[in-house]
Structure formats: C-alpha cells, structure tokens
Amino acid sequence: MDIVYYIVLVPMVYVACVIFVVGTVVRLVKLFMTPKHSATLQIFPERRPRWLWALGDAFLLPATRRYKPFFWVVLMLFHLAFLLLIVGHIELIAEIKPFQVIPHEVFLGRGFVGLVLALAVLYFLFRRFVSPTKDLSVPEDYYLLILLFLSVLFGSQMDWARRWYGYDSLSAADYREYLSGLLYLRPHVSIDLTASGHSFMLLLHVFFANLFLLFLPFSQLMHSIFSLPMNKLRRG
Amino acid sequence: MDTKTRDELLKLFQSKLNQTMRLYLETCTRCGICTEACHAYASMGQVRYISAYRHEIVRRIYKRYFKGRGKLWPSVGEAKELSETALDELYEAAYSCTGCRRCMMYCPFGIDTQMLMSIAKLLLVGAHAEPEILTMLADTSIEKGKSLDIFKESFLAGIKRLEAEVVKKWRIEAGKKAIPIDVEGADLLYVALAGAHSIIPAAAVFNAAGEKWTLSFFEAVNFGAFVGDPTRTRLILDRIINEAKRLKVKEVCICECGTAFRTMKQMSGKQPFEVSAITEVHARYLRAGRIKVDKSRFKKKPITYHDPCQIARNAGVIDEPRYILRHLTDDFCEMSPDPRYNWCCGGGGGLVALGEDNLDFRMKSARVKVDQVKATGAEILTTACENCHTQLSNLNDHYKMGVDVQFLSSMVADALVQ
Numbered sequence: 004m005d006i007v008y009y010i011v012l013v014p015m016v017y018v019a020c021v022i023f024v025v026g027t028v029v030r031l032v033k034l035f036m037t038p039k040h041s042a043t044l045q046i047f048p049e050r051r052p053r054w055l056w057a058l059g060d061a062f063l064l065p066a067t068r069r070y071k072p073f074f075w076v077v078l079m080l081f082h083l084a085f086l087l088l089i090v091g092h093i094e095l096i097a098e099i100k101p102f103q104v105i106p107h108e109v110f111l112g113r114g115f116v117g118l119v120l121a122l123a124v125l126y127f128l129f130r131r132f133v134s135p136t137k138d139l140s141v142p143e144d145y146y147l148l149i150l151l152f153l154s155v156l157f158g159s160q161m162d163w164a165r166r167w168y169g170y171d172s173l174s175a176a177d178y179r180e181y182l183s184g185l186l187y188l189r190p191h192v193s194i195d196l197t198a199s200g201h202s203f204m205l206l207l208h209v210f211f212a213n214l215f216l217l218f219l220p221f222s223q224l225m226h227s228i229f230s231l232p233m234n235k236l237r238r239g
Numbered sequence: 240m241d242t243k244t245r246d247e248l249l250k251l252f253q254s255k256l257n258q259t260m261r262l263y264l265e266t267c268t269r270c271g272i273c274t275e276a277c278h279a280y281a282s283m284g285q286v287r288y289i290s291a292y293r294h295e296i297v298r299r300i301y302k303r304y305f306k307g308r309g310k311l312w313p314s315v316g317e318a319k320e321l322s323e324t325a326l327d328e329l330y331e332a333a334y335s336c337t338g339c340r341r342c343m344m345y346c347p348f349g350i351d352t353q354m355l356m357s358i359a360k361l362l363l364v365g366a367h368a369e370p371e372i373l374t375m376l377a378d379t380s381i382e383k384g385k386s387l388d389i390f391k392e393s394f395l396a397g398i399k400r401l402e403a404e405v406v407k408k409w410r411i412e413a414g415k416k417a418i419p420i421d422v423e424g425a426d427l428l429y430v431a432l433a434g435a436h437s438i439i440p441a442a443a444v445f446n447a448a449g450e451k452w453t454l455s456f457f458e459a460v461n462f463g464a465f466v467g468d469p470t471r472t473r474l475i476l477d478r479i480i481n482e483a484k485r486l487k488v489k490e491v492c493i494c495e496c497g498t499a500f501r502t503m504k505q506m507s508g509k510q511p512f513e514v515s516a517i518t519e520v521h522a523r524y525l526r527a528g529r530i531k532v533d534k535s536r537f538k539k540k541p542i543t544y545h546d547p548c549q550i551a552r553n554a555g556v557i558d559e560p561r562y563i564l565r566h567l568t569d570d571f572c573e574m575s576p577d578p579r580y581n582w583c584c585g586g587g588g589g590l591v592a593l594g595e596d597n598l599d600f601r602m603k604s605a606r607v608k609v610d611q612v613k614a615t616g617a618e619i620l621t622t623a624c625e626n627c628h629t630q631l632s633n634l635n636d637h638y639k640m641g642v643d644v645q646f647l648s649s650m651v652a653d654a655l656v657q
Contacts, residue, residue, distance in 0.1 A: 139291045236262075
C-alpha cells in the first residue's frame with residue numbers, strides 16, 4: 004500500500020504539474036501564434052476604457068447577473084471559494100505574511116469555503132441533468148465536475164475533520180512538510196501522512212486533483228485564461 | 240461522403256481557424272447562459288436553436304479532426320465525423336441563425352455564433368449544399384462588377400426614369416441632375432439597392448442637403464456574406480471599393496442594408512475613404528442644419544424604431560436614428576431599454592433572401608419580436624435595413640400587427656422642408 008501512496012503523492016504529482024504547466028504553455032503559445040481575425044468583433048455601444056469594461060465582463064459576469072441571477076450567485080461563490088482554496092494551498096506550502104492581513108488559521112473560512120465549493124460544484128453538476136443544459140452537455144462536462152467534486156470533497160473533508168471534529172492526527176504542519184518537500188524537490192512522505200486514519204482522504208484528494216490538473220490544459224477549463232482576451236474582443 | 244470531398248472540406252475548415260475562431264471553438268463550457276438569447280429559441284422553445292447547441296454542431300467536427308483529444312478519445316467530447324448527416328445539421332444550424340449576435344451579449348466569454356456559423360456556411364458552399372439562390376445572386380453581383388459596360392446603358396436609362404420622382408420630393412435647379420452618376424471628384428458615393436425605394440428618397444435628401452454626390456453603378460447588398468463565402472464577399476466589396484477609388488470620393492455611404500454596411504465598414508480594410516450608413520449621413524445633415532424636416536408630417540402617430548442588428552449592435556449606429564426621430568416626432572417609443580439586447584427581426588443572415596422557402600420559420604421564430612413591437616403601442620414601425628423592413632412587413636401581415644412599416648430614410652425624405 005505504501006508504494007501506492009508514494010506513487011500518487013510524489014511522482015504522479017510531479018507528472019501532473021509538468022503536464023499542466025507544459026500543456027498550458029504550449030496551448031497558449033500555439034494559440035497566440037495563430038493569425039488574428041482581421042475585422043473587429045466588437046459589440047456596440049462602445050464603452051471606454053475598453054480593457055476595464057472587458058475586465059468587468061470577465062470577472063463580474065454582468066449579463067449572467069442580469070438574466071440568471073441565482074446562477075450568477077453560485078458562479079461567484081464558486082470562483083471566490085476556488086480562489087480562497089488556492090490561497091489556502093499556497094499557505095500550506097509556506098507561511099505568507101501578506102495573506103495574514105486578516106489573521107487566520109490555514110485554511111481560510113473554518114471549513115465553510117470547501118463546503119461552499121462542494122455545494123456549488125454539485126449544483127453545476129445537477130443542472131446538467133436537467134434540460135436544456137442537459138441537451139447542451141457532453142460527457143467531459145460531467146467528468147470534469149465529478150473529478151472536481153471528488154477532489155474538493157476529500158480535500159475539504161481533511162479540513163472539516165480538523166476543524167469540526169477535532170481530528171488532530173494530521174495537522175497543517177504535516178501537510179506543510181509534505182508540500183514544501185515537493186516544491187523544493189526533496190519529496191518526503193512521512194509515516195504520519197500514510198498511517199493516519201484519514202490518510203486515504205489525502206490519497207484520494209491528491210489523486211483526483213492530479214487527474215484534474217492533467218486534464219485541465221486540454222479542456223474548456225482554460226476559460227480561466229481565455230475569458231479576458233475573449234471579452235476584450237467583444238469590447239473592441 | 241468520399242475521402243476526397245471530406246479532405247477538401249476540412250481544408251476549408253482549416254482556412255477559418257484563426258486565433259479568434261480557435262478561442263470560440265475551445266472555450267465554451269456549455270453553461271447554457273445563452274439559452275434565452277436567441278429569438279428563435281425564445282419564440283419556439285426548441286433546443287436546437289440555443290446558440291451553444293448550434294456551436295456544438297461545428298465544434299464536434301473541430302474536435303474530431305483538429306484536436307488530439309477528439310482523435311484519441313472522441314466520445315468524451317462527442318467528436319463527430321464530417322458526413323452527409325453532419326452537413327444537414329450544419330445547414331439547419333447555419334440557416335436558422337440570423338447572425339444577429341444577441342447571444343454574444345449573454346455569453347460570459349463573448350462567443351460569436353455568427354463567426355462559428357461562418358464555418359458551417361463555408362463547408363456548405365464547399366459541399367455545394369448551400370441555398371443555391373444565394374450563390375446565384377452573389378455570382379450575378381460579381382458578374383456585374385466584371386462587365387459593367389454591358390449593363391451600363393440599361394442602368395442609366397432606368398435611373399433616368401426615376402429622376403422625375405426625385406424632383407417631386409425635392410425641386411432642384413434647372414440643368415442639375417437629380418441623380419448624378421459616375422461623377423469623378425464627388426464627395427460622396429451612394430451605394431443603393433436594386434430598387435427605386437432605395438434611390439429616390441436618398442437622392443432627394445442628398446439634393447436637399449446640397450451634397451456633392453454620385454450614385455454607384457452597383458447595388459450594396461453582399462450575397463457573398465449571406466452565403467458565407469469569403470471570396471465572393473471580397474469580390475462584391477471590391478466592385479464598390481474600385482469604383483470609389485476611381486471616382487476619388489471622400490466617403491462611401493451605404494443605403495439601408497445592415498450586412499452591406501457592416502461588411503463595407505468592418506471588412507473592407509483600410510481605404511482612402513470613410514464608410515457611413517445613410518442614417519449617419521442624415522443625422523449629420525440635420526445637425527449641421529443642411530436639411531430641415533417637418534415634425535407635423537407624422538403627427539399623432541406614435542413611432543417606434545427597430546435597430547437592425549448589423550447596424551446597431553454590430554456596427555454602433557445607435558444614437559443617429561434616435562436623433563433623426565427626435566426631429567420627426569414628439570411621440571417616439573423605445574422598443575428595448577437597451578439597444579444591445581433588442582430582439583432580432585428574424586430575417587437576417589440571408590433568411591429573407593430565401594423568400595417563401597423559409598417564410599414559415601421566419602414567422603414562427605420572430606414571435607418575440609412581434610410581442611416587442613406590440614408592447615410599444617406604435618402605429619409606425621420604422622427601421623433602417625432592407626432585410627428588416629421585408630421581415631417586419633411579413634410579420635405585420637402574418638400577425639396582423641396593424642403598424643405602418645417604413646424606412647427611416649423615406650420618412651426623412653417625406654418630411655423634407657423645401
């Protein structure tokens with residue numbers, strides 16, 4: 004079993020990260036080396052400065068707020084929670100002072116950020132089982148959401164166990180030791196990580212997160228990067 | 240479909256894959272926010288008219304032939320073979336879309352359905368499966384550009400017959416031509432449609448404004464754009480561009496035709512002349528006091544204005560028609576609080592040109608437009624696009640809306656004060 008833990012927690016993480024970074028860079032380079040469209044694709048009336056309006060469109064989704072307000076709230080909560088969890092993972096690698104403007108224990112949100120994210124993903128998933136979104140969806144839409152849900156669920160469960168049930172066999176310091184070891188290319192999987200009653204949660208969390216990272220550069224999840232230039236096209 | 244045909248079609252597909260198109264093809268999350276954006280879906284409630292559904296028909300072929308994932312694991316994205324069935328689906332998607340780009344306002348990423356449908360249309364052209372009438376009309380326009388001398392005399396004779404009608408609307412000095420043609424050094428080249436309704440009112444207003452203008456030999460409408468053939472679109476544009484350069488005009492003014500205006504304005508590239516819509520020119524004349532109109536001409540008749548998608552949302556002529564209408568009436572009612580979200584009339588993208596073939600679809604798919612017009616309580620429904628005018632007139636008859644559908648330029652000409 005130890006070998007499974009080691010493969011998932013070390014080499015698979017490196018492979019996923021390399022494929023994520025290289026895949027993303029290659030896709031971006033290939034895309035931005037392709038000739039641009041010669042005519043404007045702007046929508047009028049024009050609002051200036053156009054880049055600022057494009058930023059607003061990309062991050063605040065005004066049309067979604069206007070036409071699907073509930074979906075907009077869930078989308079906003081999802082993206083905010085996702086961002087906070089990324090910050091949380093960075094803090095798990097090393098203590099970063101600027102993030103402690105509001106003093107907090109890693110992760111932010113006392114476990115509720117993960118809960119919000121999990122519920123938002125479930126909402127995204129279940130709405131795809133209802134027409135007309137069902138008629139638009141393709142299998143990868145479901146796979147990605149299931150993958151994300153599983154990753155969030157097992158990751159959050161570790162946080163919930165510490166915060167809500169007082170489970171202290173695995174501490175933030177244990178995770179920090181593991182993650183910083185990976186970052187500085189001195190991977191070390193301590194016995195505490197693999198022998199705890201919740202170790203399988205960590206294993207599954209990292210496994211699904213790896214799969215998610217592996218798939219991300221080749222999927223529509225790249226909208227996280229493409230959204231801004233596309234909105235700029237619309238703003239002219 | 241044989242391999243050779245498929246390869247040729249895929250080459251056509253490849254020719255459309257610029258950076259923007261790839262972004263549009265690779266980013267859609269099928270979130271469904273665009274669901275209610277299309278007038279056809281809003282009117283008929285059928286999933287196949289949702290913008291993202293139309294996109295997917297093109298995107299599935301893209302995934303199959305241009306993405307590694309579509310080759311290795313086609314089922315995950317439902318990548319699809321390019322086949323005769325796929326061509327039928329492409330036809331259904333492309334020729335039920337008017338290219339109004341209203342869905343672009345809804346999409347969080349601003350995906351342009353008209354652009355994606357241009358791939359579908361090009362593939363149909365390559366497979367000789369496009370509506371023949373559109374190609375035929377495009378080829379006729381191109382042929383006219385190649386052999387101007389053959390039809391020149393009959394065209395001049397036809398124009399001569401219209402001059403008396405122009406003078407009825409605006410008297411001109413003796414010896415002056417009511418419809419000048421082929422005037423080198425004119426300030427403005429007016430590109431009309433093949434029809435007196437597009438020439439007489441415009442000529443009267445130009446003459447009233449004392450414009451140094453000349454009428455183009457060619458009609459403005461670009462059937463190449465309707466059929467989605469970039470080569471034909473360019474050839475049709477080039478006839479007018481070459482004429483404008485030959486006559487050394489400062490401005491090319493496009494008549495009330497949305498597609499003609501947008502293609503000339505945005506797709507002709509950098510030219511030594513300005514491109515304007517006739518609505519912009521009329522507003523300019525009013526602002527400068529070069530023409531005056533009589534407000535009492537349309538008294539006691541509430542007026543509403545339909546923003547043609549290609550002129551307003553897609554080319555920015557939004558304030559000018561309202562400025563003109565403020566001079567024509569005190570009883571103007573807006574159709575939509577935000578012109579960007581105005582419903583399409585349902586006749587764009589070449590659909591009106593298909594005539595009776597798709598009349599039933601055009602009527603059913605534009606029910607929301609009818610509701611929008613009725614809600615204004617207007618008696619005069621004016622617009623600045625030939626396609627929109629035809630479609631709105633058809634809707635008026637079909638749904639018995641009881642409005643008087645008018646061209647904005649005709650209203651200006653009718654209200655001119657001598």
